[in-house]
Amino acid sequence: MVYYLRCMENKYTYQQLKAFTREIFCKMGCNEKDAETATVNLLSADLRGVDSHGIARLSGYVRLWETQRVNIHPEISIIHETPSTGVVDGDSGLGLIVAPFSMDLAIKKAKEVGTGWVSVQNSNHFGIAGQYAMMALSHEMIGIAMTNASALVAPTFSKEKMLGTNPISVAIPAGTEPPFVADFATTTAANGKLEILQRKNQPVPDGWVQGKEGQSSNDAFELKKGGALLPLGSDRDRSSHKGYMMGSIVDIFSGVLSGANFGPWVPPFPAYIPIPENQPGKGIGHFFGAMRIDAFRSANDFKNNMDQWIQRFRNAEPIDSKQKVIIPGEPERQFELERKNNGIKLLEEVVNDLKSLGEKFSVKL
Amino acid sequence: MVYYLRCMENKYTYQQLKAFTREIFCKMGCNEKDAETATVNLLSADLRGVDSHGIARLSGYVRLWETQRVNIHPEISIIHETPSTGVVDGDSGLGLIVAPFSMDLAIKKAKEVGTGWVSVQNSNHFGIAGQYAMMALSHEMIGIAMTNASALVAPTFSKEKMLGTNPISVAIPAGTEPPFVADFATTTAANGKLEILQRKNQPVPDGWVQGKEGQSSNDAFELKKGGALLPLGSDRDRSSHKGYMMGSIVDIFSGVLSGANFGPWVPPFPAYIPIPENQPGKGIGHFFGAMRIDAFRSANDFKNNMDQWIQRFRNAEPIDSKQKVIIPGEPERQFELERKNNGIKLLEEVVNDLKSLGEKFSVKL
Numbered sequence: 041m042v043y044y045l046r047c048m049e050n051k052y053t054y055q056q057l058k059a060f061t062r063e064i065f066c067k068m069g070c071n072e073k074d075a076e077t078a079t080v081n082l083l084s085a086d087l088r089g090v091d092s093h094g095i096a097r098l099s100g101y102v103r104l105w106e107t108q109r110v111n112i113h114p115e116i117s118i119i120h121e122t123p124s125t126g127v128v129d130g131d132s133g134l135g136l137i138v139a140p141f142s143m144d145l146a147i148k149k150a151k152e153v154g155t156g157w158v159s160v161q162n163s164n165h166f167g168i169a170g171q172y173a174m175m176a177l178s179h180e181m182i183g184i185a186m187t188n189a190s191a192l193v194a195p196t197f198s199k200e201k202m203l204g205t206n207p208i209s210v211a212i213p214a215g216t217e218p219p220f221v222a223d224f225a226t227t228t229a230a231n232g233k234l235e236i237l238q239r240k241n242q243p244v245p246d247g248w249v250q251g252k253e254g255q256s257s258n259d260a261f262e263l264k265k266g267g268a269l270l271p272l273g274s275d276r277d278r279s280s281h282k283g284y285m286m287g288s289i290v291d292i293f294s295g296v297l298s299g300a301n302f303g304p305w306v307p308p309f310p311a312y313i314p315i316p317e318n319q320p321g322k323g324i325g326h327f328f329g330a331m332r333i334d335a336f337r338s339a340n341d342f343k344n345n346m347d348q349w350i351q352r353f354r355n356a357e358p359i360d361s362k363q364k365v366i367i368p369g370e371p372e373r374q375f376e377l378e379r380k381n382n383g384i385k386l387l388e389e390v391v392n393d394l395k396s397l398g399e400k401f402s403v404k405l
Numbered sequence: 406m407v408y409y410l411r412c413m414e415n416k417y418t419y420q421q422l423k424a425f426t427r428e429i430f431c432k433m434g435c436n437e438k439d440a441e442t443a444t445v446n447l448l449s450a451d452l453r454g455v456d457s458h459g460i461a462r463l464s465g466y467v468r469l470w471e472t473q474r475v476n477i478h479p480e481i482s483i484i485h486e487t488p489s490t491g492v493v494d495g496d497s498g499l500g501l502i503v504a505p506f507s508m509d510l511a512i513k514k515a516k517e518v519g520t521g522w523v524s525v526q527n528s529n530h531f532g533i534a535g536q537y538a539m540m541a542l543s544h545e546m547i548g549i550a551m552t553n554a555s556a557l558v559a560p561t562f563s564k565e566k567m568l569g570t571n572p573i574s575v576a577i578p579a580g581t582e583p584p585f586v587a588d589f590a591t592t593t594a595a596n597g598k599l600e601i602l603q604r605k606n607q608p609v610p611d612g613w614v615q616g617k618e619g620q621s622s623n624d625a626f627e628l629k630k631g632g633a634l635l636p637l638g639s640d641r642d643r644s645s646h647k648g649y650m651m652g653s654i655v656d657i658f659s660g661v662l663s664g665a666n667f668g669p670w671v672p673p674f675p676a677y678i679p680i681p682e683n684q685p686g687k688g689i690g691h692f693f694g695a696m697r698i699d700a701f702r703s704a705n706d707f708k709n710n711m712d713q714w715i716q717r718f719r720n721a722e723p724i725d726s727k728q729k730v731i732i733p734g735e736p737e738r739q740f741e742l743e744r745k746n747n748g749i750k751l752l753e754e755v756v757n758d759l760k761s762l763g764e765k766f767s768v769k770l
Binding site: 197199220245248283286298331 | 592639647657
């Protein structure tokens with residue numbers, strides 16, 4: 041059955057992908073523990089249906105290591121702290137390892153003084169933000185995670201790309217209901233959605249991208265022609281300045297507060313793109329937060345109210361009776377259940393890319 | 406000159422409006438200190454160009470007091486705290502007084518342990534969020550303020566109004582540059598913008614509102630006909646679910662974390678609208694945060710980088726050379742300078758409303 045899935049559908053079990061990925065990280069030089077951590081965090085994207093940020097990027101991480109932009113033996117350290125805050129230097133390590141270290145620190149501080157807030161410098165891409173925000177849930181805490189990224193987004197009125205897709209995740213525990221997990225880029229459309237339309241050779245909806253001169257465009261390839269993604273809101277009439285502000289806040293909390301790079305100086309993910317000149321800081325920046333529920337009120341009372349919140353919103357009168365209101369995190373949880381049981385289907389080109397990688401490192405997919 | 410301004414242009418000096426407003430609050434029974442605080446916080450909206458949230462609402466606050474929805478002698482208290490957190494019970498007081506009390510508490514905690522986070526129950530409307538976020542600036546802190554409000558916004562896929570315009574403000578100090586101050590509703594368009602088009606009898610742009618059945622609409626009066634405001638993003642294609650998620654996070658941090666009301670149970674501002682039945686909490690909720698810059702890194706280094714951030718973004722290549730990229734807070738600061746010097750022009754109907762109020766309380770405008 042597995043063989044059939046492999047050949048006919050490019051479908052793999054989570055365990056297969058996990059074994060492969062962990063082995064690649066080990067071959068890069070990661071110790072066992074780091075390889076496991078990086079693998080689980082990377083593949084959380086595939087499990088949760090964010091295909092663009094998971095195993096499809098594994099060869100990108102390898103290239104960052106090959107070009108010595110990633111330090112595979114980082115000495116991650118806390119360079120500044122107070123009872124409720126910390127700054128972490130990731131020593132150019134994989135964001136997939138630096139991020140959980142930093143979120144653990146935020147959680148530790150929240151245990152001690154109610155909340156913990158950690159800004160991170162000198163890191164690299166960390167996969168999906170939701171994975172780290174959700175680390176807080178089992179501690180009966182609200183978790184927050186965000187990161188800056190290399191510039192693909194034009195602020196309102198700008199031709200120039202100044203901000204990354206700068207995602208924000210907020211995970212909030214509930215009682216009998218599953219948790220509320222918001223995880224979203226501060227742009228109108230994620231780059232991954234653009235790529236889907238590129239493959240189909242279809243136009244993108246109004247408000248996703250602009251051309252090189254700032255003109256509105258429906259060309260899915262616009263970003264490759266010098267254009268830019270648009271902030272959440274799309275255009276001035278529909279308040280793109282609000283998406284620009286949100287992306288800026290993520291950039292400042294992640295980059296400026298930590299001493300990492302910010303704005304157009306954030307290093308790119310593709311290793312073939314040169315690192316911006318005259319960088320003001322170190323590497324990529326992240327920001328994490330943890331707030332203990334019972335630092336505000338009884339965790340039970342809170343959870344009861346969260347259940348009520350979730351049930352009331354789920355049962356809001358729908359426009360179309362076939363499509364209920366979605367609670368943040370529900371679609372990703374559905375993906376996770378389905379994919380853990382039935383495997384993960386990869387695109388042909390991702391499989392080919394992974395196979396080349398496997399050959400290079402003598403690891404079988 | 407002042408006489409001329411009054412009669413011909415409905416223009417008043419800030420001091421005139423301040424004296425009038427303070428007197429009204431005193432007549433309502435506020436003590437001198439509270440009347441001063443409420444006045445400064447209410448009129449900060451008029452100074453900063455947010456005309457919908459300032460003195461135009463004064464008679465609305467009076468009506469809330471007349472219908473005993475506002476307690477003019479509140480005993481504001483801290484009902485729960487840890488070193489970095491607190492929950493405040495506003496005792497049904499004016500949000501204009503409860504909010505600065507709560508933000509002061511957040512600042513005090515940030516002085517002690519690096520950051521402070523305060524969730525508030527049993528409050529009322531507080532004017533503009535930016536006023537409280539900016540309280541942190543003089544302490545070399547980042548300030549955060551948000552509030553929930555009565556339901557005007559339909560989540561993605563919903564006919565029903567479930568969320569308020571739930572604004573977020575983040576104020577960040579800089580060095581030689583003025584501070585970065587973001588202050589925005591989590592909707593595509595503010596209700597105030599709708600009102601401007603109602604007065605002109607003009608249609609609204611696509612993506613601002615939906616009709617009663619959830620259909621798209623350009624009718625500026627749609628909200629009065631049972632329709633709803635749309636979350637930032639406008640529609641599903643342009644990621645309205647992200648605006649819905651942001652509004653939800655504000656609602657949960659303000660309402661669920663504090664024990665206030667949330668979602669469709671948040672009490673309305675207009676006193677003629679009945680309070681929702683079976684409310685799960687007390688009054689309106691707010692959430693405030695303060696983060697000491699030097700709890701993360703040297704305040705000087707941070708400010709230098711913020712100046713660099715601001716200058717780089719301001720000088721991003723513009724689409725149109727006549728319109729530079731705007732730094733959050735710049736337009737409001739321009740308004741404030743201009744209006745402090747040249748007075749504040751009020752709409753005819755606002756002046757008439759204030760004059761009736763003045764007659765009722767024997768206070769001269």
